[in-house]
Amino acid sequence: MTKIIAALAFIAAAAIAGGAWYWASHPPAYAITLAQQIDHHFLVAAYTIAWVVQLSYLTWLGLKWCDQKKMAERQGGE
Amino acid sequence: MKKAVLGPYAVITVALMVWGFYQAIFVAPNDAMQGEIFRILYYHVPSAAVAFVFFAISLIGSIGYLASRRDRHDRAQMFDALALAGAEVGVIFCTVVLLTGPIWGRRAWGIWWTWDARLTTTLVLWLIYVSYLLLRRFAAGPQMQTLAAVLGIFGALDVPIVYMSNRWWRTQHPAPVFGGGAGSGMAWSMTRVLLWNLLAWFAWGVMLLLIRYHVERHRQKIAEREADRALHEA
Numbered sequence: 001m002t003k004i005i006a007a008l009a010f011i012a013a014a015a016i017a018g019g020a021w022y023w024a025s026h027p028p029a030y031a032i033t034l035a036q037q038i039d040h041h042f043l044v045a046a047y048t049i050a051w052v053v054q055l056s057y058l059t060w061l062g063l064k065w066c067d068q069k070k071m072a073e074r075q076g077g078e
Numbered sequence: 079m080k081k082a083v084l085g086p087y088a089v090i091t092v093a094l095m096v097w098g099f100y101q102a103i104f105v106a107p108n109d110a111m112q113g114e115i116f117r118i119l120y121y122h123v124p125s126a127a128v129a130f131v132f133f134a135i136s137l138i139g140s141i142g143y144l145a146s147r148r149d150r151h152d153r154a155q156m157f158d159a160l161a162l163a164g165a166e167v168g169v170i171f172c173t174v175v176l177l178t179g180p181i182w183g184r185r186a187w188g189i190w191w192t193w194d195a196r197l198t199t200t201l202v203l204w205l206i207y208v209s210y211l212l213l214r215r216f217a218a219g220p221q222m223q224t225l226a227a228v229l230g231i232f233g234a235l236d237v238p239i240v241y242m243s244n245r246w247w248r249t250q251h252p253a254p255v256f257g258g259g260a261g262s263g264m265a266w267s268m269t270r271v272l273l274w275n276l277l278a279w280f281a282w283g284v285m286l287l288l289i290r291y292h293v294e295r296h297r298q299k300i301a302e303r304e305a306d307r308a309l310h311e312a
């Protein structure tokens with residue numbers, strides 16, 4: 001279970017990094033001035049940071065949950 | 079926690095998040111003054127609102143713990159787990175607020191940070207709840223739970239101050255958009271997108287809260303079983 005969560009976290013991190021890179025390198029058609037392109041990069045940064053924070057916490061919760069399950073199993077087995 | 083409930087709820091939440099993202103990026107119009115950078119608002123404002131809700135949940139848990147800690151042990155532990163879950167999820171959302179705000183501010187104001195009332199009180203709120211979590215991390219026992227509950231109550235007192243700060247004082251932070259008097263408000267095409275994102279982030283926050291609550295209750299039961307065993311062995 002821990003490995004599955006770690007793998008899902010890795011996939012999510014790769015998806016965010018890939019998505020953010022693609023999104024940052026493809027500004028919308030109206031972003032023609034330098035200021036508009038910088039705005040676009042700042043927007044991508046803000047959304048990416050929000051998702052990294054949230055998904056990191058979810059991953060940490062999942063790993064904590066797995067640890068406790070193992071601990072409870074050990075306690076039951078003793 | 080029933081997996082049968084959490085599974086469909088998680089699917090609905092993820093669908094809402096995707097819908098909210100689509101609305102924020104592809105449907106909402108650009109702001110006439112700010113352009114595309116305005117879209118940060120669709121993550122920043124819901125995160126702040128959801129953080130306030132979860133700090134309020136932590137307040138309820140803290141008060142409940144203090145009220146029931148002497149004679150209803152199990153109920154007190156449930157309240158304590160609720161207080162912890164609310165504070166932790168609230169800190170996560172508050173962190174997003176404190177990170178996305180300066181990114182918007184750098185483009186809109188030309189600076190990352192300023193010590194105005196709204197920003198400072200939000201930072202103080204975040205610091206209070208981080209200290210609450212550190213207290214819980216590095217201390218143990220019922221004394222810690224009582225101290226944490228008191229700190230949680232004092233921390234929640236900062237929430238109305240943060241909310242009212244840009245009404246009570248002149249701030250660099252924008253004036254209230256909703257309920258801010260004459261001239262405030264947003265176009266419906268933007269308000270609708272904000273409401274979708276508010277719903278999506280709230281659903282996401284509730285999912286995190288349920289998981290965190292379950293994990294904490296599980297930890298409490300393991301600790302109680304260990305204490306019982308140690309007592310019988312002594």
